[in-house]
Structure formats: structure tokens, C-alpha cells
Amino acid sequence: MPRPVDVGDLVSRAREGQARAVARLISLVEDASPHLREVAAALAPHTGRAQVIGLTGSPGVGKSTTTSALVGELRKRGKRVGVLAVDPSSPFSGGALLGDRVRMQDHALDPEVFIRSMATRGHLGGLSWATPQALRVLDAAGCDVVLIETVGVGQSEIDVVSLADTTVVLLAPGMGDGIQAAKAGILEVGDVFVVNKADRDGADRTVRELKHMISLGRKEIQGAMWRPPVVKTVAARAEGIDLVAEAIDAHHGWMADRGVLEQRRRKRAESEIEAIALEVLRSRFGDVRGGTALEQLAKRVVAAEIDPFVAADELLASLDRV
Amino acid sequence: MPRPVDVGDLVSRAREGQARAVARLISLVEDASPHLREVAAALAPHTGRAQVIGLTGSPGVGKSTTTSALVGELRKRGKRVGVLAVDPSSPFSGGALLGDRVRMQDHALDPEVFIRSMATRGHLGGLSWATPQALRVLDAAGCDVVLIETVGVGQSEIDVVSLADTTVVLLAPGMGDGIQAAKAGILEVGDVFVVNKADRDGADRTVRELKHMISLGRKEIQGAMWRPPVVKTVAARAEGIDLVAEAIDAHHGWMADRGVLEQRRRKRAESEIEAIALEVLRSRFGDVRGGTALEQLAKRVVAAEIDPFVAADELLASLDRV
Numbered sequence: 081m082p083r084p085v086d087v088g089d090l091v092s093r094a095r096e097g098q099a100r101a102v103a104r105l106i107s108l109v110e111d112a113s114p115h116l117r118e119v120a121a122a123l124a125p126h127t128g129r130a131q132v133i134g135l136t137g138s139p140g141v142g143k144s145t146t147t148s149a150l151v152g153e154l155r156k157r158g159k160r161v162g163v164l165a166v167d168p169s170s171p172f173s174g175g176a177l178l179g180d181r182v183r184m185q186d187h188a189l190d191p192e193v194f195i196r197s198m199a200t201r202g203h204l205g206g207l208s209w210a211t212p213q214a215l216r217v218l219d220a221a222g223c224d225v226v227l228i229e230t231v232g233v234g235q236s237e238i239d240v241v242s243l244a245d246t247t248v249v250l251l252a253p254g255m256g257d258g259i260q261a262a263k264a265g266i267l268e269v270g271d272v273f274v275v276n277k278a279d280r281d282g283a284d285r286t287v288r289e290l291k292h293m294i295s296l297g298r299k300e301i302q303g304a305m306w307r308p309p310v311v312k313t314v315a316a317r318a319e320g321i322d323l324v325a326e327a328i329d330a331h332h333g334w335m336a337d338r339g340v341l342e343q344r345r346r347k348r349a350e351s352e353i354e355a356i357a358l359e360v361l362r363s364r365f366g367d368v369r370g371g372t373a374l375e376q377l378a379k380r381v382v383a384a385e386i387d388p389f390v391a392a393d394e395l396l397a398s399l400d401r402v
Numbered sequence: 403m404p405r406p407v408d409v410g411d412l413v414s415r416a417r418e419g420q421a422r423a424v425a426r427l428i429s430l431v432e433d434a435s436p437h438l439r440e441v442a443a444a445l446a447p448h449t450g451r452a453q454v455i456g457l458t459g460s461p462g463v464g465k466s467t468t469t470s471a472l473v474g475e476l477r478k479r480g481k482r483v484g485v486l487a488v489d490p491s492s493p494f495s496g497g498a499l500l501g502d503r504v505r506m507q508d509h510a511l512d513p514e515v516f517i518r519s520m521a522t523r524g525h526l527g528g529l530s531w532a533t534p535q536a537l538r539v540l541d542a543a544g545c546d547v548v549l550i551e552t553v554g555v556g557q558s559e560i561d562v563v564s565l566a567d568t569t570v571v572l573l574a575p576g577m578g579d580g581i582q583a584a585k586a587g588i589l590e591v592g593d594v595f596v597v598n599k600a601d602r603d604g605a606d607r608t609v610r611e612l613k614h615m616i617s618l619g620r621k622e623i624q625g626a627m628w629r630p631p632v633v634k635t636v637a638a639r640a641e642g643i644d645l646v647a648e649a650i651d652a653h654h655g656w657m658a659d660r661g662v663l664e665q666r667r668r669k670r671a672e673s674e675i676e677a678i679a680l681e682v683l684r685s686r687f688g689d690v691r692g693g694t695a696l697e698q699l700a701k702r703v704v705a706a707e708i709d710p711f712v713a714a715d716e717l718l719a720s721l722d723r724v
Binding site for chain 1: 438439442443445446447448449450460461534538664667668669671672674675676678679680682683684687696697699700701703704705706707708709710711712713714717718
């Protein structure tokens with residue numbers, strides 16, 4: 081028998097900072113439990129306060145170490161901090177690998193730090209479904225700052241950007257040339273750039289190339305121009321992390337003054353609403369005619385009998401009939 | 403005035419191998435032109451023949467060089483080859499960066515090779531929308547093999563896996579330790595592994611670690627077990643590329659014998675149909691009440707007045723009324 085859930089009590093205890101209540105609420109929203117909507121409704125009035133920071137970069141640049149050091153810096157400043165570590169490998173493995181989560185152990189016993197590994201799902205909803213809900217839990221639980229750390233480039237990075245107020249992009253010297261960096265799309269998504277492992281050879285060259293490429297590629301937002309700073313760090317020794325925190329705050333203030341923050345958050349809510357609505361519709365596809373409609377249509381497409389657009393029309397038509 | 407489009411003529415010319423007709427058809431499907439459905443219908447009867455190979459790996463492992471070398475190998479074997487180079491940076495930049503496409507110049511004048519850079523879109527449809535349609539064009543144009551090359555990990559990699567018959571994962575020595583590799587989810591997605599730049603220090607160690615991790619993590623498919631081979635290459639000198647081609651063919655034969663190929667292709671068609679159906683629905687969201695419904699709902703979510711699930715319900719309800 082499933083444990084009975086008192087959502088109101090859980091939310092109260094989460095707001096008092098009880099880690100178990102926070103963890104339980106995240107599980108309830110992450111698993112799309114029957115209590116999902118009740119939890120969402122109970123959280124809503126307490127949301128909107130947390131500053132959301134995305135951290136992204138290729139494997140090997142030291143994201144987890146930097147996240148851990150940044151948590152330390154924010155704790156020094158008296159902030160309550162949430163961390164969502166998003167792992168795109170999970171759709172295939174069914175669970176997050178904990179290898180470098182170990183580095184976050186520094187904060188495991190701090191009652192003002194909440195750390196959660198998120199498994200993205202192997203479907204279209206992906207990160208855009210579960211992570212915003214976990215973010216709402218941490219926000220309602222009184223986190224001043226939520227850090228969302230993700231691996232690599234591509235859709236998960238795009239999703240993090242769409243969730244964050246400020247996106248921090250990490251690089252390291254010698255991880256490939258400038259074109260490779262640009263190819264990964266990092267120039268357009270970064271509000272703050274960090275060159276980590278700056279004690280290595282080539283750090284100054286990486287900073288120089290990055291600044292040059294940034295100067296070429298920036299666009300105006302709301303008629304104003306944010307010039308992303310490039311900060312050098314050695315996260316393993318917490319060097320330069322105070323400067324990263326300051327750069328993040330400078331960006332936050334810049335956005336707030338110009339209405340960009342409000343705009344980003346509205347866009348975030350739009351994506352969230354849309355993802356939920358699409359997920360609701362998508363769940364209906366599987367139900368159509370006992371789940372066989374999609375499979376039958378796919379067989380006909382593979383057999384070159386119909387094209388996928390005709391198949392999609394038939395799928396939607398059968399949806400309307402249920 | 404837009405150019406008039408004779409879809410039937412374009413398809414005929416594409417099937418004769420005329421590169422301009424192929425390029426034009428891809429543009430028509432990629433831009434979701436008014437002719438999209440007409441093109442899809444005209445292509446459908448000619449699809450289902452191409453062998454689809456996905457190539458993925460982190461930036462810097464030599465994907466473009468390997469793709470180019472593999473095209474050369476397939477040409478030696480008399481195959482007509484299509485290449486789709488998918489660039490996840492494009493949602494932000496509005497166009498693909500051409501930096502390392504230059505390495506494909508070897509094949510630019512070969513009339514039996516079609517190369518196309520794909521811009522993924524900055525929305526949920528993403529790669530799962532445009533790339534399958536471009537794949538159908540190349541398939542109908544008589545390509546024996548279509549190579550889909552993508553950058554990095556995350557959603558774009560997942561999408562490539564869902565499109566390909568065989569997924570080739572590239573690594574290079576010294577790109578990070580084993581846990582980093584596993585974190586990126588590559589072990590579960592690879593049918594064939596390639597350790598490129600095998601003339602570098604540490605290549606044998608990378609191969610050894612990879613084989614060990616593969617041996618730990620494999621799952622049965624349809625009651626059978628495919629053991630992904632690990633092939634060493636120096637793509638810049640075309641060394642080992644013949645072995646890559648043989649490993650791909652071995653995997654293809656293995657799947658065909660066991661019905662796995664048919665199953666993968668049906669799953670691919672299901673994803674494609676579903677993505678199209680969701681995109682159709684999604685386009686309706688923007689139309690609801692002159693495009694303001696979603697924006698107004700988002701504002702109320704940001705103001706902590708309603709939760710996003712209630713907002714999604716209202717969005718869907720307003721959709722039903724139009």
C-alpha cells in the first residue's frame with residue numbers, strides 16, 4: 081500500500097527547511113504521482129522568489145566542482161541554496177550515475193543546502209517537464225538561489241537556458257578550438273563565462289579567444305546589450321568563485337532593471353505550461369484504440385504506404401473521437 | 403513572389419540523383435513550407451531502402467573527419483551516400499556554422515554524395531521534426547546509406563539514436579575518464595564504438611576501459627545480445643575506417659536477422675508521427691485567442707496566482723473551443 085500523503089503538511093515542513101519533506105515533494109512531482117496537481121497547487125503561492133542559475137558545459141570542464149564551490153560561496157553569503165543536477169544519460173540507464181556527485185559531499189550535512197539529481201526522461205517532455213516542477217519545490221522551500229547543473233550540449237542545455245535567470249557556461253583550456261566551442265552553441269546561451277582549470281596551460285589563450293568571439297556575436301535584448309564577462313577560476317581550490325558570484329549578481333541586477341528578468345520568467349512559464357499541455361495530449365495518444373493506433377500507423381509508414389503527416393492526421397482524428 | 407514548385411518533377415529529378423532537386427526538396431521539408439505535405443506524400447512510396455547510420459560523440463573527437471572518411475569508404479563500395487550534419491547550436495544562431503564542414507570538401511564534387519547541414523529548431527519539435535523529413539528525401543533520392551552526424555550529448559544524441567538503424571559513438575583518448583564517458587550516456591546508445599585519434603597516447607587504455615564498461619552494461623534486445631565492437635581509427639589518415647564500415651554492416655545484418663531492424667524502424671516512425679501530431683497541436687496553442695492565451699496564463703503563473711497545471715488545463719480547454 082502506498083504511504084498516505086498529507087500534501088499541506090509536507091509543504092509546511094518544506095517551507096521550514098526540512099530536507100526530507102523537500103525530497104519527498106520532489107519525488108512526488110518528478111514521478112508524476114497522483115498527488116502531482118495537488119502539490120503544484122499547494123506550492124504555487126510560495127513561488128517566484130528564488131534566483132535560478134543554470135550551469136552548463138562539456139564533460140570534463142569541472143562543472144560539479146564549480147557547482148560545489150559556488151554553493152560554498154553562496155553559503156558564505158548566508159543564502160539557502162538548492163542544486164538540481166540534471167543527467168541526460170538517465171533516459172537510457174534508468175538512474176543517475178553518482179560518480180562526481182561525490183564532490184558535492186562537502187555540503188551534504190548543511191541543512192541550508194538541498195541537492196537533487198534529476199533523471200531526464202527519454203521522451204519529448206524530458207527536462208522541460210520534471211525539472212521545472214522540482215525547481216518550484218525548491219523555490220517554495222525558501223531557497224534564495226537554485227543552481228541547475230546539466231551535462232553537455234544540445235537539448236538539455238537549451239532547456240536549462242530556458243529555465244535559468246542567468247546561464248553560466250564553463251570551459252576549460254585545451255578542450256578543443258574556438259570553432260568547436262562555437263559549434264556547441266555556447267556563445268549564444270552564456271550570460272557569464274567561466275574558464276575553469278585556469279592554472280593550466282592555454283588558459284589565457286582560451287579567455288582571449290572567447291572574449292573575441294563574444295564580441296562578434298552579441299545581440300541586443302530589449303534594446304540593451306549585456307556583455308558577458310569571462311571569469312577565470314580554479315574551482316578545485318575555490319579560486320575566482322567569488323568573482324563568479326559577483327558576475328551572476330551583476331547580470332541579475334542588469335536584467336531586473338530592464339524588465340528582462342520578468343520577460344525571461346514569463347517565457348519560462350510559457351514553456352512550462354506548453355510542455356504540460358503537450359504531455360497531457362501525448363498521454364492520450366497511447367490510449368487511442370487501446371494503444372494500437374500509433375503502432376498500426378507506424379507500420380504503414382514503414383511499409384511506405386502512407387506518409388507520416390497523413391498518419392499524424394489520422395492519429396489526431398482518432399484522438400478527437402475518444 | 404515565391405517560385406512555383408512542381409513537386410512531382412522535383413521528386414523525379416531527385417530520384418535521378420540531381421543534387422539541386424534534392425537540396426530544394428530538403429529546403430521545402432525543413433522550412434515546413436506550404437508544400438511540405440505534398441512533398442511528403444510524393445516521397446513516401448520511394449522510402450524505406452536507405453540504411454541509416456548515426457554518428458555521435460563529444461566535440462573534439464573528430465566526428466566530421468570520421469564522417470568524411472566513412473563517406474570515402476562507402477563510395478569505394480559503390481554506395482550512393484547522404485550526409486545530414488545536425489548542429490544543435492542553430493536554435494540560437496539561426497544558421498549552422500560551417501567551420502568543420504570544410505573537411506567534407508573532399509566529397510563536394512562527387513555526384514553520388516549529398517551533404518546537408520541541418521539547423522535544429524529551438525522548440526520541442528527540434529531534431530525530431532525536420533531531420534526525419536530530410537532523411538526521407540535522401541532515402542527517396544536513392545541513397546543507399548544516410549549518415550546523420552550530431553554534436554555532443556543530450557537530447558540531440560537521443561534523437562539521432564531514435565532515427566538511426568546503427569549508432570556509432572566516437573571517443574578519443576584523453577577526453578575525460580570513464581565515469582565522464584558513462585555520464586554522457588554513450589554506453590547505452592552505441593552499437594559500434596570508435597576510438598579515433600588512436601595514434602595518440604592512451605588509446606589502448608581508452609579501448610580497454612570502454613570494453614570493460616560495455617561488458618558490464620549490455621542488455622538483451624529481443625532475447626539476443628549484441629556486443630558492440632570497439633574499433634580503433636585514425637580518421638585523418640583513413641586508417642581503420644574499413645573496419646568501421648564492416649562493423650556497421652555486421653550490426654545491420656544481426657538486426658535484420660532478428661527482426662530488430664524492423665522494430666527500430668517502426669519505433670522511428672512512431673516518434674515521427676507523434677512529433678508531427680504534437681507540432682500540429684502546438685501550432686494551435688499560439689492561435690488560441692489571437693496568441694494571447696498562453697502569454698496571459700504565463701503571467702498568472704509568474705505572479706504565483708495559479709500553478710502551471712491549471713494553466714495547461716485552461717490552455718487545452720481554450721483549444722477545444724476554437
